[in-house]
Amino acid sequence: MNKSLNHPNDELLTAYSAGSLPLSQALCISTHMEHCQSCGQRLQRLNRVGSQLMQQLKPSPASAELKSRLLDQLDSLTEEQSLAEAKPSESNSSIPRCLRQFIESGYEELPWRRVSSDIHSVELCRDSNGARVELLKIKPGGSATTHTHLGDEYTVILEGSFSDESGLYGQGDFMVKGAHDKHTPVATQDRECICLAVTEGPIQFTGFMSRLLNPFIRRSYA
Amino acid sequence: MPGMTKKLDSSDKLAQMSLCIIDVAENRDKAAFARLFDHYAPLIRSYSLAREPGADLVADELVQEVMTRVWLKAAKYNPRLANLNTWIFTLARNCRIDYLRRNSRYVTEIDPTDIFNDMEDEGPGPFQLVQQSRVEENIREGLKQLPREQSEILTKVYLEGKSHQQASDELKLPLGTVKSRVRLALKKLEVLVPR
Numbered sequence: 001m002n003k004s005l006n007h008p009n010d011e012l013l014t015a016y017s018a019g020s021l022p023l024s025q026a027l028c029i030s031t032h033m034e035h036c037q038s039c040g041q042r043l044q045r046l047n048r049v050g051s052q053l054m055q056q057l058k059p060s061p062a063s064a065e066l067k068s069r070l071l072d073q074l075d076s077l078t079e080e081q082s083l084a085e086a087k088p089s090e091s092n093s094s095i096p097r098c099l100r101q102f103i104e105s106g107y108e109e110l111p112w113r114r115v116s117s118d119i120h121s122v123e124l125c126r127d128s129n130g131a132r133v134e135l136l137k138i139k140p141g142g143s144a145t146t147h148t149h150l151g152d153e154y155t156v157i158l159e160g161s162f163s164d165e166s167g168l169y170g171q172g173d174f175m176v177k178g179a180h181d182k183h184t185p186v187a188t189q190d191r192e193c194i195c196l197a198v199t200e201g202p203i204q205f206t207g208f209m210s211r212l213l214n215p216f217i218r219r220s221y222a
Numbered sequence: 223m224p225g226m227t228k229k230l231d232s233s234d235k236l237a238q239m240s241l242c243i244i245d246v247a248e249n250r251d252k253a254a255f256a257r258l259f260d261h262y263a264p265l266i267r268s269y270s271l272a273r274e275p276g277a278d279l280v281a282d283e284l285v286q287e288v289m290t291r292v293w294l295k296a297a298k299y300n301p302r303l304a305n306l307n308t309w310i311f312t313l314a315r316n317c318r319i320d321y322l323r324r325n326s327r328y329v330t331e332i333d334p335t336d337i338f339n340d341m342e343d344e345g346p347g348p349f350q351l352v353q354q355s356r357v358e359e360n361i362r363e364g365l366k367q368l369p370r371e372q373s374e375i376l377t378k379v380y381l382e383g384k385s386h387q388q389a390s391d392e393l394k395l396p397l398g399t400v401k402s403r404v405r406l407a408l409k410k411l412e413v414l415v416p417r
Contacts, residue, residue, distance in 0.1 A: 010405065011401060014379065014408065019338075020379065020384060020388075023323065023330060024332065027337055030339075038415075044303075044304060045415070047311060048357060049376065050308075051307045052307075052358070054265055054307070054310075058268060060281070063282075069286075070259065070290070074293055077293055077294060078250065127332060128323070128327075128328035133332070
């Protein structure tokens with residue numbers, strides 16, 4: 001596999017497979033996998049470890065009552081299902097399947113907020129661990145100023161591409177930046193860049209002017 | 223079935239169960255569903271009890287959730303994407319994630335159903351299946367031969383659903399040791415793709 005920098009590492013994927021990853025991080029990995037077949041295959045292998053471990057468990061018998069209760073429900077389940085399937089199916093938009101729960105129509109319709117002349121952002125939700133899940137939109141050629149994070153930052157590119165000190169990233173690319181990694185993403189000139197970003201703590205802007213802004217940004221996380 | 227040279231109990235069972243799921247999918251066959259229940263419900267219960275020992279009601283609820291999905295999604299289950307055991311594992315994992323989310327002290331609106339696809343046909347980018355049976359056997363045989371401290375850690379991670387940090391706290395081991403044990407174990411099972 002090439003470009004290993006732009007995929008989730010084994011540790012993250014194992015936690016994803018085992019189901020112990022915070023949902024916000026799992027969201028990033030799922031989004032990445034909608035673009036990356038090879039990570040899908042890596043995941044399949046990891047899932048089989050869980051499957052085999054489960055098969056080797058000492059079975060804990062289920063009660064006859066549980067079984068008959070379930071069997072009695074089957075017909076009504078089928079009925080409910082055929083009703084649900086009669087509804088019109090969802091549109092086949094370019095928005096990743098796992099993000100459609102937050103984005104109904106398109107990226108344009110979202111309530112974007114201006115962060116700087118180059119960046120707009122919109123918060124999609126928070127995770128139960130407090131992590132913030134948001135979309136960032138960088139204008140063509142725009143820069144996301146040098147920033148560091150108090151916690152890890154997970155990013156997946158949804159549209160367009162950007163480059164930073166470590167290289168060029170395109171649609172579907174996944175990256176994690178640690179608390180002390182400074183980086184300055186710059187969107188390519190041809191189009192705007194939209195990213196999914198999960199941050200575990202407030203972002204710190206490190207440029208001179210932006211340093212003045214930090215107290216205000218931090219407050220919004222309180 | 224052609225191609226099955228070794229007769230193993232577990233693969234016979236899997237073959238039987240795979241016929242049942244086809245019957246459920248195509249004929250809505252309740253007797254076949256009952257056989258699936260008989261085999262998988264006790265395993266699903268054990269999976270739940272591994273995380274919450276003694277929580278029988280939670281275990282029953284998980285059985286209910288998973289087996290309901292089996293009934294509803296049987297027709298969408300694609301054996302080329304995952305064998306039945308693996309499909310059931312992912313369903314159980316997904317249902318447990320959902321259960322934990324709903325019962326968490328801190329709520330989040332993130333809906334896990336959209337994140338963890340259940341290996342259905344309409345899932346994103348159908349992954350090709352990597353040589354299924356061989357990988358399967360490697361893992362089964364490999365698990366038997368793992369040193370105890372490595373299989374212990376895999377159990378913590380996969381069955382008890384512990385993060386590396388939680389496993390490190392419980393086993394009173396440095397985080398780095400936990401990580402390297404998981405990694406070594408997965409390497410021996412040949413599930414990590416070399417880069």
